[in-house]
Amino acid sequence: MKRIGLAWQIFIGLVIGIIVGAIFYGNSDIAKYLQPIGDIFLRLIKMIVVPIVISSIIIAVAGVGDIKQLGKIGGKTILYFEIITTVAILLGLLSANIFKPGAGVDMGHLSKTDISSYVDTAKTTEQHSFADTIVNIVPANPISAIANGDMLAIIFFALMFGFAISAIGEKGKPVIRFFQGTADAMFYMTNQIMKVAPVGVFALIGVTVSKFGLSSLIPLGKLIITVYGTMFFFIIVVLGLVAKIAGFSIFKLIKTLKEELILAFSTASSESVLPKLMEKTEKLGCPKHISSFVIPTGYSFNLDGSTLYQSLAAIFIAQMYGIDLSITKQISLVLVLMVTSKGIAGVPGVSFVVLLATLGSVGIPVEGLAFIAGIDRILDMGRTVVNVIGNSLAAIVISKWEGKFNPNRNMQAAEKVNG
Template structure:
């Protein structure tokens, strides 16, 4: 019993349950305003936001605090890893292999999303006037502003990654690099110590995030879109246990074991609807599992921008869903066009304000046969599906890191067995 009460997973699950109960039975408490207006700002390269209501405030405090650790951990991890590796050709090889892997796997995700949406047809029978919509102007207005230069300029994580790559490469040839390694290792120790303390607040963040979602939208208002939600969750489960499971099996690894190993991170993502909330923690766990520092430092940050499996599945399914709702028959040529467009636009989902909605708006605008106004149908249900997207994204990036580490012979199976045994 003592072990149960000191287990973070237990407290996060409890917090999620309490958040659902509060949001459903006492939404006025969850949505009680404690600030005159939301707090927004930028610090250490991260956009921080804390809402004005009780539930938003609790969730925002946790997520914003964790975000402060993301860029320092990425910088320290990758710089230290490259200096320790020393072989710059190998660094470039890992980066190129990661990008090829991302493109292949996200293309599979797109095809699976389109195929199952066509097979299960979640949009058939949806009566549009029964579904609560919303204002989509901020998404459609932003959709035309996307550019790769803007994507890089807005994505501070990629900028930190680039700086760390350059600095690590320069320092790898520095005669006094051993002193640099000692300093970075010392700083790294205390950064991760601080992160462990912050993660103790995960139940608070999960409670606030779930209470806000349930109290604001209410489960009953989502029934008209329940089929879409069920289809999205089913498709992502098929992708995780099918595609990602097969990828791990190539190196005799079990997807079930891996999910059990990262269960705390998955619950944090479920409660907060943010994969960023678990990014520093998942990087540390992957290293502890046996993946080398350079591989973790290269693959995970890049994956958060280019390997968004969950977001890719959602975008493809949402596009087909809206076509079915508005009785738009898509030819195979048009479906292939949608897949082609999403192969490009989905890579910008992490760096654009409004994330998936802006990318979806730009895709609908490019296709020109599905009404962009249909986005309003998805606003109410999006928060619930964002949890599925975020969970699939973090699993996908974890699997990518493990696979590439194995492929590069930068994986320690003895460390993995010890880590798995500790978590069981």
Template sequence: MAAPATPTSPEAEATKKPWYRQLYFWVLTAIVTGILTGWLWPSAGTALEPVGTTFVAAIKMLITPIVFLTIVAGIGSVDSLGRVGRVGLKSLLYFQAGTLVALTIGLVAVNVFQPGAGVHADPGALRLEGDAGQYVKDGQGQDWWHFLTDLVPSSAVGAFAEGNILQVIFFSVLFGIALKAVGPIGEPLVEGIHRLSAVVFKILHYIMLAAPAGAFGAMAYTIGTYGVSTLTSLGELIGLFYGTSAFFVIVVLGTVTAALRINIFSLLGYLREEFLLVLGTSSSESALPRLMAKLEGLGIRRDIVGLTVPTGYSFNLDGSSIYLSLAAVYIAQATDTPLSLGQQLGLLAVMILTSKGSGGITGAGFIALAATLSTVGTVPAAGIMLIFGIDKFMSECRALTNLAGNGVATLVVARWEKALDTAHVNRVLRSRTPQPHDGQEQQTARPARLPTKA
């Protein structure tokens, strides 16, 4: 007998409610209120930092167990390990193509608009201090191949404790494969993992009730600490980054979804609550569980969602890739460092590697940028101080673009696996009510035992 839907299932959350009782309304209200608080009362806004950081910490507390349980449940539910390897390989191939396109678009945009021209900053006068200095130090200690060596944790428990998603994914895949390989012996454990997932998602439901408070605190702190003037001082770079990211989502990802006969704006509207949550907290991790639930609500198989989305959070960082190429060349322009076409292509080649595996690391964008500049050596790493003040505002755009990219990636892999019912997806997008496909459970190995969880 199928387990009942958990209270956090998309079906339960999507029950028609008045607009003033919807999560997205309260999160949006909290974001606007936080901006006004930080602008009008900066000291009060800065003091609200613990409210935002506590909410994000509560979400991160559940990220690693959710990733582990979802991946293991997904692998344990497929009818063959060959399918697991096939889905994983297709996901990585798409991720690599998406990263290359995002980096290239960023390079083209920064060369066309040249936001750093005329700054004439002296690299020798730039001092690396505070968090920025630590990020550069961390980045200089990482080689281009660091994501490969960082893949294997020295301790399985340590990977969970440190919140290293990449290492948790590695351990989860090994655990799921082994669980599937032992056959009937592992079936009770698979059933237990499904039931434990229901409990973890129930905890997530409780935490999400505090989402408006978390968004309010995070936004008030950002505006109160950095001020609106920070936005205007480097407004051209910020505007270029947001514009380039919007172009990537609407045109590039829109073209991909159009090939699937899905409207990108309908998909973005379907994920509106997740986007607002990311906007308020500046963290794409805060929306990871809900994104997975919403994608299952489109009728996509659980094993595809469970493998593609968590892996994408480390390997499919489209927004971070655009940021890397824009920021690296901006620093070169601002410090009057000439870069030939060959040198920029060399930067791109290095960034393909340094952009990977940084999910879940505080200051990941800065660390990846510093690692890139340190590896290439042609652009002064100290130049990141020029953009440190606005990085908080750019991190929101990075997270939003990453979220959109991973949503589209899952649809592509599902189509690649011939497991995407476009007509059903479009019906769900029109109603904006998550609804697993009627045949979704029949596509898994043990349909009667899979809970319809989020």
């Protein structure tokens, strides 16, 4: 009998979780049993992310050894990220203006959710300038950056360390072998952890549905449909066009990442698939030094789904309150989002915090966020999928741009990973 593939196992876990959550809707006891299982799974994934990123970047950089080449790749990567995230913000605004999901919403029938836990974080980020973001890339203490999971600072340290190993030549060989062994061991751990992904997904989605229920989605149904419809358009049309220009198929990428996309959707966590994204894009034909650099950096600079949602949600709240935002204010919103969405990467509930820090600047009541906080988890699941596809495609685009994409490099290995 043919064994069920991991993607199907995760999907079955997702469906069973939704059914169990719907059956036990409103029963807080079910969350007590399921939440620890989901939390353990997410912690297992987060446990291996930092060691994989550090070891992969150090090996890749030490292998390239050319600071000019990596600097050029870095410049192209940031330029590409800026263009794509700006398109995502503009598409969110356009969609909100066309479909008007907030028009005619009866706020009396919407349940308010407490957002006080996000407010303090938002206050500290309102003063967070672009210059602060650049300064914070350089860690004062790399151990502290690793402990806090500060991805940009970790990447910077790993890049510098990789160059240093390359510069000392023969003396650096044992260090490279150590990190190569570390990376191999971590990828082995990833594959073992992924075997329990269906159970983790079942638990996490079960808790979500048991808390919110399916009926809670109806009052904000128009927002959910608009957000998911716009994200679908962004993936198929915008990213599809980018992939076509780069000589790649967006559908081939989605098919290759099917397991990771179901997992990202279920857990609403991009981190849960980071190790496998680096591995699979490399198997598709991206050089190690590009996939190891572009994908982790994209987790801070290229959150397409999050930026698209932020612009759409901002206009939704304005429409809900009957505020007509002028073109000037909408352009101002775009400019503010371009900075704030990158300035606080890695903060829990980042999309919410960015909106709290941004809405006041264009005269939209931040209290409006309390009405959509209850369904934020449902929207976050979609945002995460877009972020994952966007970052994976970025690695392919930069590899093609550099003329280093070679699908034959790991053809046999790729078949093994996807088979």
